[in-house]
Amino acid sequence: MISYLYLSLLFLTPGLLISGVLKTQKKFLLTSSFSVFFWSISTLILQINYLINTFFGNLFVGLIFLYWFLRFRNYQNVLYNLVFLSILELINNAFGILHIVSTFSITLEASLQNLDYISSSVNVPAVQITFLKFFNDEYFLATLPQFLGFSLLLSNSYSILNFKKIPKKYLLVIVPAFLIFCVVLEIMTIRSHFFSSQILCFLIIETLKNKENRLSENIFFIFLCLFLSSRLENYYLYYPLLLLILTKYIEFEDKQNSKIYLKLLSATSIPILINFNSLSGGDDIRGDIRISIALILILNIFIFFKDKLLMTFLYNYINYFFALGIAGLAFTNFVLYDFKALHSWLFLVTHLLDTHRGWVIATLYFLLLIIYLISYSNKVFEVKVFVNVFLTFALIIISSPLHHSIYGYEQWSTGIIDGIAIYNFFDESQTRSFLQLFLSILPLSLVIIKSNKENMEI
Amino acid sequence: MKNFNFKIRISSLIFLIFLLTYLIILFTTYGVSHYTNSEVKFLEDNFSKAIPNIYSCNFDYFSINKHISHGEFEHVRFRKIITTNEDCFGKIAYTGITPGTNFDDIDPGSYLEFGVNQKLGYVLWLFEKNFLIFLFIFSTLLLLQSRFVKQNFFKYFLILIFIYSLVNFDVQNMYINSSKHYFPSENSKSVNLLNNWFLQND
Numbered sequence: 306m307i308s309y310l311y312l313s314l315l316f317l318t319p320g321l322l323i324s325g326v327l328k329t330q331k332k333f334l335l336t337s338s339f340s341v342f343f344w345s346i347s348t349l350i351l352q353i354n355y356l357i358n359t360f361f362g363n364l365f366v367g368l369i370f371l372y373w374f375l376r377f378r379n380y381q382n383v384l385y386n387l388v389f390l391s392i393l394e395l396i397n398n399a400f401g402i403l404h405i406v407s408t409f410s411i412t413l414e415a416s417l418q419n420l421d422y423i424s425s426s427v428n429v430p431a432v433q434i435t436f437l438k439f440f441n442d443e444y445f446l447a448t449l450p451q452f453l454g455f456s457l458l459l460s461n462s463y464s465i466l467n468f469k470k471i472p473k474k475y476l477l478v479i480v481p482a483f484l485i486f487c488v489v490l491e492i493m494t495i496r497s498h499f500f501s502s503q504i505l506c507f508l509i510i511e512t513l514k515n516k517e518n519r520l521s522e523n524i525f526f527i528f529l530c531l532f533l534s535s536r537l538e539n540y541y542l543y544y545p546l547l548l549l550i551l552t553k554y555i556e557f558e559d560k561q562n563s564k565i566y567l568k569l570l571s572a573t574s575i576p577i578l579i580n581f582n583s584l585s586g587g588d589d590i591r592g593d594i595r596i597s598i599a600l601i602l603i604l605n606i607f608i609f610f611k612d613k614l615l616m617t618f619l620y621n622y623i624n625y626f627f628a629l630g631i632a633g634l635a636f637t638n639f640v641l642y643d644f645k646a647l648h649s650w651l652f653l654v655t656h657l658l659d660t661h662r663g664w665v666i667a668t669l670y671f672l673l674l675i676i677y678l679i680s681y682s683n684k685v686f687e688v689k690v691f692v693n694v695f696l697t698f699a700l701i702i703i704s705s706p707l708h709h710s711i712y713g714y715e716q717w718s719t720g721i722i723d724g725i726a727i728y729n730f731f732d733e734s735q736t737r738s739f740l741q742l743f744l745s746i747l748p749l750s751l752v753i754i755k756s757n758k759e760n761m762e763i
Numbered sequence: 764m765k766n767f768n769f770k771i772r773i774s775s776l777i778f779l780i781f782l783l784t785y786l787i788i789l790f791t792t793y794g795v796s797h798y799t800n801s802e803v804k805f806l807e808d809n810f811s812k813a814i815p816n817i818y819s820c821n822f823d824y825f826s827i828n829k830h831i832s833h834g835e836f837e838h839v840r841f842r843k844i845i846t847t848n849e850d851c852f853g854k855i856a857y858t859g860i861t862p863g864t865n866f867d868d869i870d871p872g873s874y875l876e877f878g879v880n881q882k883l884g885y886v887l888w889l890f891e892k893n894f895l896i897f898l899f900i901f902s903t904l905l906l907l908q909s910r911f912v913k914q915n916f917f918k919y920f921l922i923l924i925f926i927y928s929l930v931n932f933d934v935q936n937m938y939i940n941s942s943k944h945y946f947p948s949e950n951s952k953s954v955n956l957l958n959n960w961f962l963q964n965d
Contacts, residue, residue, distance in 0.1 A: 394953070403951030413960060445956040481921050484928035486935035490945060651884035652845075658886045659843065660894045662935050663928055665886070669901065670924055676778060677917055680771040722883055727843045728939060753917050 308444035313390050314383075315356075315363060316439050316446065318370045319343035321383060327524060330379040334460035335524070336386055337453050338504070341435055342531050348415075348431040349579050351422045357438055358420045389456065393448040403447055404493040412495060413437050415583075424582045428592060431579045432535040433497040450495055457503035461748040464510050468518060471755050478754045482670065482747050485663040491740045498737055501535035502744035504528050505543065509690060509749070512554045522565065525554065526572035533576035537583060537591040540600055542700060542738060545627045546693050548604060552611050552620055553686055566609055573601045589711050624689060627696045631703050638706040645720050649706040649713075653735050655727050664736070671698070671743045677753045678746065694746055701738045708734055768912040775909035779902055786898075792885045793853040802826035814869075816862035817877075820854035824879045825890040827855045831875070834866035838874045838942035843881055851880040853890060874942035897927045 320340030324330055347353035356362040396402055415425035416437040439446040462476055482488055492499040511525050533539055555565060577584065577597050584594045610616050619626065638646040657668045678691045709717050716725055803826045806815055812833060815822060824841065831839055844856060856878035881887050888894055900923055908916040936944050949955055
């Protein structure tokens, strides 16, 4: 018990301090995200690990906690987070709710290297490595991914409920998704997909809000930074959506205020530094750090010159260009890989439509959600966002040959499909990306349930 | 409002048409003759409460599933495998159990694996009765939504998903390649994590 409390406070202290500084003490559900933001920097600046694995480091964190406690006196914040984390830990220790997969061992390997002040080139994101850094001889704080994911899920849901003035009981609307077995299985792993999905949802909600209802832009940019740090593939899969969201978000801001562009540049480039070692490892496209740097530069240039004619034209037709890009990628894949590309797409479709573990239910639910969200939106921008989400789904499927050509091993190179089980190494990463996308828009289903058309906007 | 009515009507209809088209393609690939139960009857007559002799895709997924369900085993797994052999679409490819073994001689808790052949891109919905019921209600709701556009049917979809997922949760809570369940997982408890990953690796 003492070990558990010790580790929990060690994890939460930076978040408590950041929430105090940013004056979000009453937003209890965001505190853990601030914490993971701070600790994820420890994959780059290895000396930060000193605070986790040495007595004097712990003592220093303890003093910071004491300072926070005396300075801000926000007892509810720490109490809420401790209780929520305790509940998850208690449930896990009583029933065993986590799903331990091979990712656990490679992530733990990276965490241990970091705690030994060695940088790790295992290509898992910094946020995921941070999940496994909080243990001692007596206790292993294992439910951090779930704690972070559910905290942010609740935060996003409450945010929508409050602005729409929907009764709290409607929170039940999101429950059915968490009974779909493949969803349960994914959120119970030590991976960052669930957390990442909720960060994206947070960014979407903040962008859809009116300026006066938004949280401080510093918080938005911290979450943007966290989103790009939380999954290495987020740079690629969500690039058009980020272009869309960021252009809109900055639209309200003072165009002469250069600070916001500096913040944007920092928020988008710091993740490259945080994930520098992870981005340099691995065999796939994510392992080429030059592409990530180029993408971030283009994104910043696009936003900076968003009022220019060319950029306005691109922004107005962004989904058309995105769809054209996907078609181009499909054609390129087919030229490069021939019938093997077709096999990849069909494998993925078969997996997503199969009844086992409820994959088909998740797929139908996602498509249904898109249909309702598009139909209920009466603003052009909202429709654009949801169409873009659908196109991202198409991108996940179409890009699968690029992934399979690296991880499909012998079956891929020979093009053999006979005798291959539909649940195999070919498609797991892509299907996980799909679940991340699905969970990203799940809290928005609260907007649909109270179907008063005049009351649809967030 | 008009705009909304139009959008929900069109999108529901498009979704429904896609679903039905795919279903028709599945009909032409796999057929629905298994619902006549003739193969199930054949299995009952010749292999009453015993494991049948499976060879050259002689039995389909639906019949074997129904036949094996009489044994009330806890860990029956159907591993779905891709084939290009048209004669084997929807058929059982193999089993690890000796043909002729009586159900009474098999421990109800033992792991029974069957391989099911399927065509790449064409799932086996037509052999899975529970899912067909789900799909029927789902399609009906889509149809109703496109007809009665002023009503919001989203909550009914949610109720349907909730019930289906709840009913099937136990069945899905199983590893495909062993008799183990995903949850509860002893390995994930704090003490076991420490034991498995640190003490044993010292």
